[in-house]
Amino acid sequence: MSGLLAIVVLGILILIFGLRLVLQSSNTSTQSQSVTMEEFANAREALDTVFVEASAIERIFSTDDMEFISRSGTPKVQRLFLKERKALAIQWLRKTQKQVAQLMDLHLRLAGYTHEPSPRFELKLTAKYLKFSLVSYILLLLLWLRGPFKAKRVVAYTSGVAGYFCTVFSLRLESVEFRR
Amino acid sequence: MNTNFIWWSGIALEAVILLRGKNTGLLKKYPLFYFYIGCVLATEIIGVLIYQFAYDLYEPLYWSTELATIVASYAVIIEIFRCSTRHKPGLRRLAQNLFLIVFGLTVAYAASDFVQGGFGSLSAAILELGRDLRYVEGGVLLVMLWLFVRYRIPLGRNLVGLIIGYSFWVGFNVVNLAFWFLPGNEFSILLRGLLPATYVVTLIIWCVTLWSAHPEPVQPSETKIERDYELLASKTQAILARASSRVARIMKP
Numbered sequence: 001m002s003g004l005l006a007i008v009v010l011g012i013l014i015l016i017f018g019l020r021l022v023l024q025s026s027n028t029s030t031q032s033q034s035v036t037m038e039e040f041a042n043a044r045e046a047l048d049t050v051f052v053e054a055s056a057i058e059r060i061f062s063t064d065d066m067e068f069i070s071r072s073g074t075p076k077v078q079r080l081f082l083k084e085r086k087a088l089a090i091q092w093l094r095k096t097q098k099q100v101a102q103l104m105d106l107h108l109r110l111a112g113y114t115h116e117p118s119p120r121f122e123l124k125l126t127a128k129y130l131k132f133s134l135v136s137y138i139l140l141l142l143l144w145l146r147g148p149f150k151a152k153r154v155v156a157y158t159s160g161v162a163g164y165f166c167t168v169f170s171l172r173l174e175s176v177e178f179r180r
Numbered sequence: 181m182n183t184n185f186i187w188w189s190g191i192a193l194e195a196v197i198l199l200r201g202k203n204t205g206l207l208k209k210y211p212l213f214y215f216y217i218g219c220v221l222a223t224e225i226i227g228v229l230i231y232q233f234a235y236d237l238y239e240p241l242y243w244s245t246e247l248a249t250i251v252a253s254y255a256v257i258i259e260i261f262r263c264s265t266r267h268k269p270g271l272r273r274l275a276q277n278l279f280l281i282v283f284g285l286t287v288a289y290a291a292s293d294f295v296q297g298g299f300g301s302l303s304a305a306i307l308e309l310g311r312d313l314r315y316v317e318g319g320v321l322l323v324m325l326w327l328f329v330r331y332r333i334p335l336g337r338n339l340v341g342l343i344i345g346y347s348f349w350v351g352f353n354v355v356n357l358a359f360w361f362l363p364g365n366e367f368s369i370l371l372r373g374l375l376p377a378t379y380v381v382t383l384i385i386w387c388v389t390l391w392s393a394h395p396e397p398v399q400p401s402e403t404k405i406e407r408d409y410e411l412l413a414s415k416t417q418a419i420l421a422r423a424s425s426r427v428a429r430i431m432k433p
Contacts (some may be wrong), residue, residue: 004358010318011355018347019326024329025340108331126330 089148193383334397341389
């Protein structure tokens, strides 16, 4: 029975990926296939902002400010503070997700030009990206439900993985060789 | 009546695909695909003739031609791979490694399944071998589709049509064959009834998408991108080196 299930899943996955390919082809027919100057510039800009804002991000999730407000502020001020921090945290997370996705997209397109891609490395990167996507969505849910101060460990993970992707991107750039 | 209609429609569509391939020049571009279509057309014409004039020979012939067309369909997968990775040497190498792994795994699974099968008759043995070959084909096709989607491989309209038709046919076949071997399953009877119709749908997809030759996606202009790229890459590396050291500093407890 498990064999049957595996084969049915295989068949269904083929059909799903086939459909996905149709959608992808209709979307990319209007876009340029190569990695453009503008995209490089955007990726660089995105990378810059991720790290330049790192200290500010630390501050968003830091409990120091919350403790200070709890001691001296009225309940109304506390609520306002929490609301603003929550909005900021969600905004930061969405931005990070978008930037990592952009880097991943660029990486995948550049990989096509790399003369010696490592299958092990590519699989590892895929697994890491899937894990990152999952954790970042869980974090998003946590932020919605519990606010920014109770999700600090997941935030540290998200930042760490975003940093990892940036390093990977850097390595990819080193190994890319356009066809000569 | 319906069976005959589907049969003749299939033959007519295959003939049209071959003729259009010759007229548009796609036959030279995708020779292995047209070889497959030619094989199927030939076996179907022979099948019709045998069915009409020597019915006793039809059953043994049917199973052997079925196996031959499944083997010939591997030509399509080779064609898709050859055309889609023409300008991607790195990806071609990566895909070859992945295919070898998937091929090895599925062949091992299919072989063990085949050996354990206990062949009651020649037709049952051929049917099982055909099923296992389809599973292998399905495994390789899935990896290929995953690579196309993941690496956003630019594909021309003709090639996309070829892949879509092929995926539809193989995907449906794999599910159908899985249920075929489940005795007393009513869903299997329904799927078996639908199989000839899905083949006609596949031929219609191929007929429409290969009706005329479409240009291949434009590859990046090498000289310009190479020059610009090297300049930008060196700048990006400098930014990343700076950024990485910042991350390391921030992440320290």
